[in-house]
Amino acid sequence: MFFLKKILIFLSVFTLALCEEALESDPFPKPLIVEINEAQLKEWPVEEEEVQLQCTSWRVAVEANNLSPWEKIPEECADYVKEYMIGKGYELDLQRVSNEAKAFARSVYLSGDGKSAWIFDVDETLLSNLPYYADHGFGLEVFDSTKFGQWVEMGIAPAIESSLELYEEVLSLGFKVILLTGRSERHRSITVENLFQAGFREWDKLLLRSSEDHEKTATIYKSEKRNELVEQGYQILGNSGDQWSDLLGSSMSIRSFKLPNPMYYIS
């Protein structure tokens, strides 16, 4: 029986290995079986599966706000994050958050005084900097504000389509849209231009960081801005952001929506 097992394993490995060569151009999962022996069987295919497990666990910890501030993604998750960002995973997660937010927006009571607000962050929430991050290891490089500033100044960040859908829906439902971004005031005009080109064309306020805000954490800066909005009579019903620092703090929204972002962390 054991002998039979060995022969069969050898045959599968052999034929599959050949298959793989023959199918070179097909999207066949990478080396299904490269080398295998009986001792390894119990844990096959350890390495790839283990990386997948570990990096998914890391990503879930990011999304659940369980990690302390981190500067760059774990080295061993470089391929995983890239695959997630450019594969189906990221888009699927974005679409899910958008759908959930739309369902909430449709269900929540708007007071009718024109003060029911939905807050949107900008980067990785309305606009995608994926073209930039694709050139910088999808989070594997430490954030470089000079280089990123140059990218921002190009004003060509595309819309996150599922966020544009939500944006249009909340506007049509009568929400006031507030854009609250960590971008600097000096990027106001290019940001407006970029937003327009990407299809975001109506808002009540676009709040950017002024010089006195630069030393503040995003959580503090954004909380202060939300406090001011509440003082001005706004009811903050929804809030969409890719960072927990967009969502937590004071004057929190009734419901908040955390868009996926395994590439960088902002305190």
Added chain:
Amino acid sequence: MFFLKKILIFLSVFTLALCEEALESDPFPKPLIVEINEAQLKEWPVEEEEVQLQCTSWRVAVEANNLSPWEKIPEECADYVKEYMIGKGYELDLQRVSNEAKAFARSVYLSGDGKSAWIFDVDETLLSNLPYYADHGFGLEVFDSTKFGQWVEMGIAPAIESSLELYEEVLSLGFKVILLTGRSERHRSITVENLFQAGFREWDKLLLRSSEDHEKTATIYKSEKRNELVEQGYQILGNSGDQWSDLLGSSMSIRSFKLPNPMYYIS
């Protein structure tokens, strides 16, 4: 060449299929290849991969608090959730949250007045009801408070080992431990007994739901209890819970730790 390809595919399928039978007792991933033909190759293994993607996306949305209240897990994710809970995924995520919490606990300043507190939820945070949920579809069945109450009364829920590690660490660092649970006062003695048997033997307070708390959402009930703690002079530095309703609301902790739980949702 195409003919060769077909033969090779047939051989691999055939030998692997046989292998699978021969290896019945080995933890070999379920039907690697059951039936395959050239037309299907391009999208193989679409179905399994799609379920994996969709259910991971759903689970991430759960952990990121993006979903509105849900009664049971999606039918199509039944196997996925089961596999996650009894496979490596759940344990890995639990361990990661515990490690992150321990690192924070060690780094945070304790005032030394004996009022630095760490709050723990009980179910799926300190104690595991996995034996119960394994008998009830891992969240596929709608929650039945009578049946669950009978399970609680048995007092045999095992410890979540990684939480016990954290528990011991925060105690040894000088935190006051507060247990804040949605369990009813009528389960106090069995809960104490169960906690003791599982290794949790020291706490400052064990707060359970009294009769006037039963109509409140967990978020409100737990916020009220935290408010009282703050009024009593406690500084709530850490909070560990498997539900966002353990963590959000008023008098939130400096940092909170969301333990994984894709089986049920409590508002």
